[in-house]
Amino acid sequence: MSDPYDAIQFGQVQNVLQASQERPQLFKGISIYVNGYAPQSELRRHILEHGGDYQQHLKKSSVTHILATTLTNAKIESLRNYKVVDPSWVTDSIAAGRLLPWTHYRLGFSKGPEDQSTMEQNEPVKETEQGEKRKREEEERETVIESVSPVQINTIISQKDKNNKSLDEDHDTHPDIIKNYYKNSRLHHLSAWKEELKDKVRRWNLENAGFKGRNKKGKRPENHRVVMHIDFDAFFASVSLLDRPHLKDRPVAVAHSKGAKDDSSSEIASCNYIARQFGIHNGMMMSTAKIKCPELQSVPYEFEKYKAVSDTFYQIIFEYADEIQAVSVDEALLEVASHVTQPGTGQEMDLATQIRDKIRSKTGCNTSVGVGPNILIARLANRRAKPNGQYICGLDQIQDLLSSIEVTDLPGVGRAMKSKLYEMGVRIVKDLALVPLSNLQANFGTKIGQTLHNFSKGIDDRLLSTHPTRQSVSAEVNWGIRFENEEKAKTFIDDLAKEVSERLDSQQMKGRSITLKIMRRKLGSGAPLKYLGYGDCDTFSRSTVLPRATDDNQVIAKNAWNLYKQLNFTPSDVRGVGIQIQKLEAASVSDKTQFFGAVPLNTEPVASRSLGKTKNDENTTVYKRKMVDRDVFIQLPESTRLEISDAYKVVFMEKEGTSSAVNTPTWSENRPECIGGSSTAAMGHSETSELYVSPVPDNDILDQPSFSDLPPWSQLDPTMLLALSTEMQQQILKQYGQIHEHHDKKLKINHRDFETENKFQKESRNRTTAGGTTKNTLTQMFSRNYYEDEDAPLDMSAVNELPADIREEILENERRKKNRQKNTSRSDVKKKHTPADVETRPSFCEPKLMGLTDIRDIRVLLKTWERTPENIRLLTEFVMKLAHNKDLDKARLVVLSLDQVSNVAAQGTDPQSWRAEVEELRLALKEHVFNHYRCNLRF
DNA sequence: ATCCTCCCCTAC
DNA sequence: TAAGGTAGGGGAGGAT
Ligand SMILES: Nc1ccn([C@H]2C[C@H](O)[C@@H](COP(=O)(O)OP(=O)(O)OP(=O)(O)O)O2)c(=O)n1
Ligand SMILES: [Mg+2]
Ligand SMILES: [Mg+2]
Numbered sequence: 015m016s017d018p019y020d021a022i023q024f025g026q027v028q029n030v031l032q033a034s035q036e037r038p039q040l041f042k043g044i045s046i047y048v049n050g051y052a053p054q055s056e057l058r059r060h061i062l063e064h065g066g067d068y069q070q071h072l073k074k075s076s077v078t079h080i081l082a083t084t085l086t087n088a089k090i091e092s093l094r095n096y097k098v099v100d101p102s103w104v105t106d107s108i109a110a111g112r113l114l115p116w117t118h119y120r121l122g123f124s125k126g127p128e129d130q131s132t133m134e135q136n137e138p139v140k141e142t143e144q145g146e147k148r149k150r151e152e153e154e155r156e157t158v159i160e161s162v163s164p165v166q167i168n169t170i171i172s173q174k175d176k177n178n179k180s181l182d183e184d185h186d187t188h189p190d191i192i193k194n195y196y197k198n199s200r201l202h203h204l205s206a207w208k209e210e211l212k213d214k215v216r217r218w219n220l221e222n223a224g225f226k227g228r229n230k231k232g233k234r235p236e237n238h239r240v241v242m243h244i245d246f247d248a249f250f251a252s253v254s255l256l257d258r259p260h261l262k263d264r265p266v267a268v269a270h271s272k273g274a275k276d277d278s279s280s281e282i283a284s285c286n287y288i289a290r291q292f293g294i295h296n297g298m299m300m301s302t303a304k305i306k307c308p309e310l311q312s313v314p315y316e317f318e319k320y321k322a323v324s325d326t327f328y329q330i331i332f333e334y335a336d337e338i339q340a341v342s343v344d345e346a347l348l349e350v351a352s353h354v355t356q357p358g359t360g361q362e363m364d365l366a367t368q369i370r371d372k373i374r375s376k377t378g379c380n381t382s383v384g385v386g387p388n389i390l391i392a393r394l395a396n397r398r399a400k401p402n403g404q405y406i407c408g409l410d411q412i413q414d415l416l417s418s419i420e421v422t423d424l425p426g427v428g429r430a431m432k433s434k435l436y437e438m439g440v441r442i443v444k445d446l447a448l449v450p451l452s453n454l455q456a457n458f459g460t461k462i463g464q465t466l467h468n469f470s471k472g473i474d475d476r477l478l479s480t481h482p483t484r485q486s487v488s489a490e491v492n493w494g495i496r497f498e499n500e501e502k503a504k505t506f507i508d509d510l511a512k513e514v515s516e517r518l519d520s521q522q523m524k525g526r527s528i529t530l531k532i533m534r535r536k537l538g539s540g541a542p543l544k545y546l547g548y549g550d551c552d553t554f555s556r557s558t559v560l561p562r563a564t565d566d567n568q569v570i571a572k573n574a575w576n577l578y579k580q581l582n583f584t585p586s587d588v589r590g591v592g593i594q595i596q597k598l599e600a601a602s603v604s605d606k607t608q609f610f611g612a613v614p615l616n617t618e619p620v621a622s623r624s625l626g627k628t629k630n631d632e633n634t635t636v637y638k639r640k641m642v643d644r645d646v647f648i649q650l651p652e653s654t655r656l657e658i659s660d661a662y663k664v665v666f667m668e669k670e671g672t673s674s675a676v677n678t679p680t681w682s683e684n685r686p687e688c689i690g691g692s693s694t695a696a697m698g699h700s701e702t703s704e705l706y707v708s709p710v711p712d713n714d715i716l717d718q719p720s721f722s723d724l725p726p727w728s729q730l731d732p733t734m735l736l737a738l739s740t741e742m743q744q745q746i747l748k749q750y751g752q753i754h755e756h757h758d759k760k761l762k763i764n765h766r767d768f769e770t771e772n773k774f775q776k777e778s779r780n781r782t783t784a785g786g787t788t789k790n791t792l793t794q795m796f797s798r799n800y801y802e803d804e805d806a807p808l809d810m811s812a813v814n815e816l817p818a819d820i821r822e823e824i825l826e827n828e829r830r831k832k833n834r835q836k837n838t839s840r841s842d843v844k845k846k847h848t849p850a851d852v853e854t855r856p857s858f859c860e861p862k863l864m865g866l867t868d869i870r871d872i873r874v875l876l877k878t879w880e881r882t883p884e885n886i887r888l889l890t891e892f893v894m895k896l897a898h899n900k901d902l903d904k905a906r907l908v909v910l911s912l913d914q915v916s917n918v919a920a921q922g923t924d925p926q927s928w929r930a931e932v933e934e935l936r937l938a939l940k941e942h943v944f945n946h947y948r949c950n951l952r953f
Numbered sequence: 954a955t956c957c958t959c960c961c962c963t964a965c
Numbered sequence: 966t967a968a969g970g971t972a973g974g975g976g977a978g979g980a981t
Binding site: 195196197198199200201202204206208209212270271272275277278279280281297426458460461462488490491493494542544547592 | 966967968969970971972973974975976977
């Protein structure tokens with residue numbers, strides 16, 4: 015029972031036992047992998063029901079048999095060492111009630127090997143693997159050819175030896191693969207728990223609203239904050255050690271790997287402090303950790319226990335806190351000023367002791383506590399206190415606290431920012447405090463720059479989060495994704511859509527925006543460092559906005575699939591998939607949405623989505639709303655309905671029967687709306703409600719006015735409109751507006767077209783500032799005429815008319831050209847410099863200094879401007895804003911003006927010259943320019 | 954100005 | 966074997 019490995023899958027074992035009672039365990043001890051196209055779900059169920067082991071991955075030793083119907087020659091070759099049999103072996107054996115000899119079902123004999131290098135790696139050759147592993151380093155940067163295994167998380171289910179898979183027998187095959195994955199994913203649990211805890215705190219806030227206001231805040235009139243940060247020591251590890259006291263004094267880590275092998279690529283979720291002495295830390299790979307400490311003991315996850323301890327923890331802090339911010343399952347921020355009448359007299363200390371003791375007595379676990387006047391200091395204090403300690407940081411200790419830490423210890427400074435700061439020569443917080451704000455903002459952006467600046471001085475204005483209602487619900491899987499073909503990808507996206515849909519449901523939410531996120535391996539990326547991991551990838555996302563909020567899995571799936579097709583990736587390159595829903599509404603609200611007559615509802619913004627790579631542009635759809643009465647639709651002949659479904663995206667709108675079919679008893683059936691893809695099979699729209707949304711599947715629509723079939727505004731029945739809710743009326747009116755605007759839209763190239771095709775862009779992004787897409791030309795910034803660049807850009811509307819492949823080539827060329835000659839000419843493909851652009855420009859938020867924009871006025875101002883900290887700040891912001899707006903000339907002039915002023919002042923009255931600021935700004939500008947345009951500003 | 958999309962980043 | 970999820974801050978650039 016306490017065997018580490020079993021404990022992980024305790025629940026599964028139980029289920030297996032149940033299943034075992036009924037069926038003969040024909041396949042006991044047999045481990046089966048099912049190849050590609052075989053009927054997965056059936057087979058899997060059969061195998062599992064009869065005691066077999068269904069392997070998810072075809073990887074070396076554990077698999078004993080492979081089921082396959084067809085195999086390429088190369089594959090047969092690569093599987094030579096396995097027992098490859100026809101699936102009928104399983105069904106026949108079951109029918110026979112005994113295990114039939116596999117040799118009778120042997121599949122294929124190897125013919126001459128056709129070179130398929132990707133498959134060779136599947137050969138169960140241990141040495142290669144070991145050799146590769148040794149070369150691996152922390153950063154996934156190797157050139158070893160990736161061993162593409164025929165493994166797909168969505169195709170194959172696996173479990174380990176003994177334990178069969180616990181299947182939800184009722185369910186059909188796929189969804190539970192995802193469920194099973196999440197069940198074992200610590201990060202998923204972490205995220206899910208956090209949402210639960212936020213909910214819990216929200217509820218607590220509501221219940222205690224009156225009480226808190228009276229009691230606590232009244233007590234301490236001044237705004238002296240006392241923030242307490244509580245965090246369990248080595249949380250998972252501590253909890254897992256509760257039942258394993260014998261391991262307490264040994265280095266221990268929580269991980270999936272059993273630790274039999276030392277080359278496991280599983281990640282350490284949490285390790286105890288003994289292990290940390292070896293340099294081991296959370297998130298480290300087990301293999302790495304084992305090198306540092308071969309005696310490291312791994313213990314299994316016990317998610318239920320973690321959650322139970324966490325619940326106890328939160329119960330306790332509810333007793334003490336004025337306010338709470340749920341940070342994590344093992345961690346929270348508290349406002350506790352009401353407990354401190356005399357700051358700095360030890361009350362904080364006592365409170366911390368009391369709370370920690372209570373937690374220890376109720377959970378058996380150690381926590382550490384940091385207390386400070388703001389969140390930042392509380393966190394840093396906690397860090398200093400760890401493990402099993404507490405540190406109260408008063409104003410006097412702040413400098414000391416800060417001076418002892420590295421920038422990396424600041425919250426918000428992770429991998430990327432660390433490396434950037436290091437490049438700037440900033441390693442410790444003291445270094446950071448010396449960097450001018452302008453410099454930080456030039457490098458990290460306004461907000462982050464400011465935050466870093468503040469943090470370096472111990473300043474943190476943030477209040478505890480009140481946990482506002484969430485803005486998105488998503489589900490993603492970025493592990494084990496290896497799609498053999500499009501169909502597999504589609505199946506997976508369907509399943510993921512179901513998952514997201516369930517999550518929406520459980521939150522009573524619906525959403526109008528659907529985003530698909532895909533990770534795709536980079537062109538030259540080697541094998542991922544982590545087993546079945548995503549390795550070196552680019553990520554892409556595409557989104558679509560629906561006319562109406564949905565939580566329906568089919569709607570989500572359809573849309574996600576359309577987005578997937580837009581990206582047009584090679585399925586086998588995909589390494590991760592996510593679906594995110596935004597623009598959320600309470601489900602109860604959107605349920606009220608009613609059907610109404612012939613009203614055009616919306617045009618999806620999809621028009622601008624023309625994607626370079628799709629063979630035709632059928633994805634470039636414009637949705638027109640077309641209402642069809644449900645009863646009419648239902649009465650159409652089946653064939654006609656199918657026809658309609660093919661040509662149009664069919665949307666079924668209606669009330670959610672579950673909650674509010676009240677007003678429309680006729681609509682007994684309720685599946686909410688769904689949007690059918692134009693090219694895919696018609697949806698199984700059973701009966702249900704009404705209507706429609708028609709996509710017009712080609713881009714002709716973009717060229718000729720095409721909303722002719724929409725009822726003109728004048729013909730809209732005002733009675734009907736009036737009958738609707740105000741909300742609904744507004745929506746309709748808005749949609750009308752959109753549609754008409756749409757007439758004027760021109761087909762436009764979109765920068766995303768390039769992202770789809772190229773990856774160097776990302777590199778350049780990584781090199782420069784975060785987040786940007788391709789930078790505009792650089793040099794134009796210095797030649798005085800940045801506006802008018804003569805270099806005629808591509809006529810994209812013309813290019814867009816070309817066949818996709820040719821277009822692609824042209825664009826590719828264009829990009830290369832741009833990249834090569836980045837210093838001489840411009841070829842900003844993304845942006846057409848129409849005259850309109852030039853004209854519009856001035857209206858684009860012209861930065862002001864004390865209300866002034868003209869450089870002459872500013873020059874005058876500067877001559878007499880006082881050098882106060884506030885003015886310094888304003889000036890800095892002004893200059894950087896100018897730079898930001900690419901008004902480098904002006905930025906430079908301002909600084910030069912300042913320089914003059916300071917020179918004049920220096921020889922005369924004012925010893926307080928602006929000289930330092932001049933220098934700072936000069937450098938910040940150069941920095942900005944270099945970061946943005948990769949070239950040097952002569953200044 | 955402000956919004957929107959598509960990223961990147963961070964934390965646990 | 967292994968289970969690299971996810972919400973939210975924020976930035977760049979474009980559209981409006
Ligand atoms: N990369 C990580 C980081 C954390 N966690 C999980 C396991 C941790 O136990 C828990 C809490 O995270 P902490 O950052 O609080 O780390 P610990 O509690 O393990 O250690 P400590 O807080 O003492 O530093 O979250 C994880 O699975 N993977
Ligand atoms: Mg902790
Ligand atoms: Mg924590």
